[in-house]
Amino acid sequence: MTATTGLPRTPTRGRWVTAPPPSFAHLARLSDDTGLFEHARHAIVRREHGYCTDDVARGLVVISREPEPSEELLRLAECYLAFLTHAQNADGAFRNRLGHDRHWADEPGLGDWWGRALWGLGTAVARSPAPWVREEALVAFSRGATRRTKFPHAMAFAGLGAAEVLRRHPGHVAAASLLSDAASTVGPAGSDPRWPWPRQELTYANGALAEVVIAASQLRHGGPPLDDGLRMLAWLRDVQLRDGRLSVVPVRGWRHGGLRLHHDQQPIEVAAFADACATAATVTGDPEWDDGVRQAVGWFLGDNDFGAPMWDPETGGGYDGLTAHGPNLNQGAESTLALISTLQHARRWS
Template sequence: MTASLSTIAPARIESAPAPMWTHLHRLSDDTGLFEHARNSIVRREHGYCVDDVGRGLLVVSREPAPDPGLLHLADVYLGYLNHAQAPDGRFRNRLSHGRVWSGEPDTGDWWGRALWGLGTAAACCEASWIREEALAAFEQGAGQRSEWPRAMAVAGLGAAEILRAHPGHPAAAALLADAAAAVGTPGPDPSWEWPDPVLTYANAALAEVVVAAGDLLGDPLLLGSGLRMLRWLIGAQTRADGRLSMIPVAGWRQGTPRGLFDQQPIEVAHLADACATAAEITGDDFFENALGACVAWFLGENDGEVVMYDPRSGGGYDGLTPIGPNRNQGAESTIAFIATMQHARALATRNAIRASGGAP
């Protein structure tokens, strides 16, 4: 499998487009980030959600040299999250285009994604005022816990970002430890190295938070468990020719046949994130090659042999179906494309430095 990954990844890294922001701007207004689009046309009737605004804040904050337009988006997204957050740190999720909230504050997946975005902004955004306000909002939410492991996992990824920027931060350390505990570690069966008998969504985020906790909290056994989970997940989703075949939206239960479609771009982005984290920690080319396969999935090296973004609009397609791409370009899929191309750019830069004889 390692050899197969290594044959497909390097060329695709070199040919990857730069992150494209046009469609993200199109989906955004002075309130937040619209969730859905038909083709590239915004569907305002579906309103906004914290899930996507948190993701939007994350990718904008990762940009090393954001232009004024991207800093404006960071301001808008952070303002939305501040408005969505209750005094106890929980979040409401959905806001209509008429600026009416639905539902009560809670700690579902959107709470975790808000903390992931806030933690990334607090650690990485080039604008000091964004970092300061994002840290305050993160700390307000970090005392909460969710009953849902995936919500805890993505919240823990935000805590990991805080710890990288602020080593020893007590609330972040506690949240990261609890997130890894909520995920668990794999059992002894080498054919299913995963804590649960079913894989559903955001699978790679579960492995990544265990890896991050093992690294940042100084627990080598936990780190080893997370890396073992991630290697197994990559292998389970890699074809013999090195292309990724993602676990579809219907999920996959141990001991049952696995479906092929529909595959979701957000799953590829989660895997790219996890591989980037593991590569940074271990220096293992296996994870860089797997990251390259994530990039290649968007560029056509997938089960449909189709490109999964629109180069004219800059939007990411919403899913890979048996008859090709779902050409709607919603926020989640567009952000997944942007995030993966950010990793491609970073990896290409590191490879160029290595080729010139410099330090990686």
């Protein structure tokens, strides 16, 4: 993928570089007529690990966000939607893991994959240009939106899907109820300015928790105060800046009062932060939040603790993590989707 003039720019190690447009080449490489393979060794698919609803749902999110998807991307969207409807049972729960032999390895449940499935379905409802995709996605979303879980991340992902549905269908009662319940499950910001996070540990996709509170604040009835979500996100931004660059909480997390490690950093964390900042910028109109999106884009382009790009411009794939020794060069689905979704936000400045 070659950067071209006129595209948005983002700072990298004190320089301004051109942010490339998102490439879907590696996503297509990881996909077949069933779904999206989870893992790769370097850029080569590892079929033995099969597919998961988590990644297929995220795939539907990024394709649905494309303003003018190609026919190939629409075919992928239909494939991912068919996978999700196949994974869902009559009660609205979802299976997560499908082997390459097309046999499910688990029973329907309400884990993170349920939340992400509703996020993908809701984004398709709101943004897909294909009416048959929007209609089927709404049926599946409405079935899943009746369920609840006690897990904050799963509820946050589901709530983000509900927020998308409400943008197209403001009167969708189940979506409004789900978004409100998602924000309540995350909880209000704490009163301690040194740790206003509603939980005692930062784990993964932390930005999604702040984002769903911000999104829920826009509900006409029962929404939390906007300031709760903004305070959470502002603190998350501040604690993840290191010498002016983004240094996200690593895969082992960070507990209040505990030692803060810096590796291994995961692309999903950067993408969740970018999403939350983009939502905050849209809701508030404050351009300060665009700086957070720029820092996330910069992290992928090399403005990170190691000073190394976190993607392969030849394949369009995202690297699986930033270790103490540099990038993990495997290009799995989760990291590639995180790259794509973050680069999509760079269009805000085009």
